[in-house]
Amino acid sequence: MSVKTFAAIDVGSYELAMKIFEVSRTRGMREIDHIRHGIDMGTETYTKGKLSHERVGELCRVMREFADIMKSYQVEDYVAYGTSAIRESENRSILLNQIELRTGIRISVLNNSEQRFLDYKSIAFQGEDFLKIIENGTAILDIGGGSIQISLFDNDTLVSTQNMKLGVLRIQERLNQLGASIRHYNRLVEEMLAPQMNVYKKLYLKDRQIKSIIIVDDYISRLVKRKKDAGAVSGYVDRAKMAYFLEIFQTKTLTELAKALDMPEENMPHLLIALQMVKGIMEEMGAEQLWVPGVTLCDGIAYEYAEKNKIITSTHDFEKDIIACAQNISKRYRGSKKRSETLEKIALTIFDSMKRVHGLGKRERLLLQISTILHDCGKYISMVSLGECSYSIIMATEIIGLSHTEREIVANVVKYNHLEFDYYGENESLSVLNEDSYIKTAKLTAILRLANGLDRTHKQKFRNVKIALKDEDLIITVDTEADITLEKGLFGARADFFREVYHIRPIIRKKRVP
Secondary structure: OOOEEEEEEEEOOOEEEEEEEEEEOOOEEEEEEEEEEEOOOHHHHHHHOOOOHHHHHHHHHHHHHHHHHHHHOOOOEEEEEEOHHHHOOOOHHHHHHHHHHHHOOOOEEOOHHHHHHHHHHHHHOOOHHHHHHOOOOEEEEEEOOOOEEEEEEEOOEEEEEEEEOOOHHHHHHHHHHHOOOHHHHHHHHHHHHHHHHHHHHHHHHOOOOOOEEEEEOOOHHHHHHHOOOOOOOOOEEEHHHHHHHHHHHOOOOHHHHHHHHOOOHHHHHHHHHHHHHHHHHHHHHOOOEEEOOOOOHHHHHHHHHHHHOOOOOOOOOHHHHHHHHHHHHHHHOOOOHHHHHHHHHHHHHHHHHOHHHHOOOHHHHHHHHHHHHOOOHHHHOOOOOHHHHHHHHHHOOOOOOOOHHHHHHHHHHHHHHHOOOOOOOOOHHHHOOOHHHHHHHHHHHHHHHHHHHHOOOOOOOOOEEEEEEEOOEEEEEEEOOOOOHHHHHHHHHHHHHHHHHHOOEEEEEEOOOO
């Protein structure tokens, strides 16, 4: 692959940004330009539900300028993503269509977990700095216009992620409604943050020791970059420095602050809100230092593009993080680890033995694995309505790294592991999927139900399970000395659905003991 020019576009809550990169397999990625335009779309969306005509006009004008800049750089490919300001707009589909017609740029909308995962990827691709800092307890604090995301690492692995509606623009709008002066921001932001952090600590922190916080944002990152101390390690800030940043807000006017910090005056309230939130979270977690790598969503977009096109590879295992998140969700809802491990082993063995039949790939295998981990999470709420409760838990829980559609697939696979499968158009939760995703759901459900049937008594009777596909039969040979009369008796209904989906007949056989 020769050198290619790529553009990453972030249609954010308070800024439009575009980065131009040169990418090649031999040289990797090199940023060659970064264009930004401040535009407060978030405040209008969060308060009114949609953007004004004037704001849409400004948005389209800037996007046309981006299109012209891409032409001047002879950009061969681009990806444009909208975040919460677009995502929460009531007329999102109409808005996106208008932008494409007026500018020629197609914008895709990220859900929250997709957006945060791209930010996370941009940090992970920082290499040794990232790998070193997550050796000890670490939190990623991703501060956006509409919300913040806190993701916790324990022993190099992402174990939980939680979203809170405490974004910079959302908080500022509340402060404006209260008529608060900037002198009162510290106290009021602290009062807004404290109740949610108290709940967060009880549910997620518990006895975890958090040494460092990694910051992803648009304000503190610029401040740290501009105010690097002589001899200090680039991007690292301790508590004393954070206290100093907040202290100067008490002694200077906004105009004086903007001049002293070399930042636009209109950004000063946003910066203060972000600083106060970080200070409060540092205190609640007991963290001693911040790492501000200075990455943006545009970097995450570019890294994702380069990874998909095999231009770069990451040393960090992102799938391991997704699985760890699912395991922690299962633990939170008292899922059976031993039972999940048995189901996982059987289900993945079935999946791997049927590659030439099911036509699914590595990503669908991961979704099946997550489904086995979360298969019984709903029993925490109700053992009678296990399927529906499991579906609700999964859809209400962030699993960073999964798209909304992937989460919907997992939720339905778990749901219909316990219920009769509804056909396309009969049930609302299935009807929101397109036909391709529906077929994937049916195929994964059939495999999970079959695996579940092999361990219906939850006693893990089988030491070994061997599966072989012969013509139109799936021969399942189990190695056990236990009585499997019940398993064979309950196997029929699950085998029928499997046969309907794959036109393959599952046959269970007990290995003869010598």
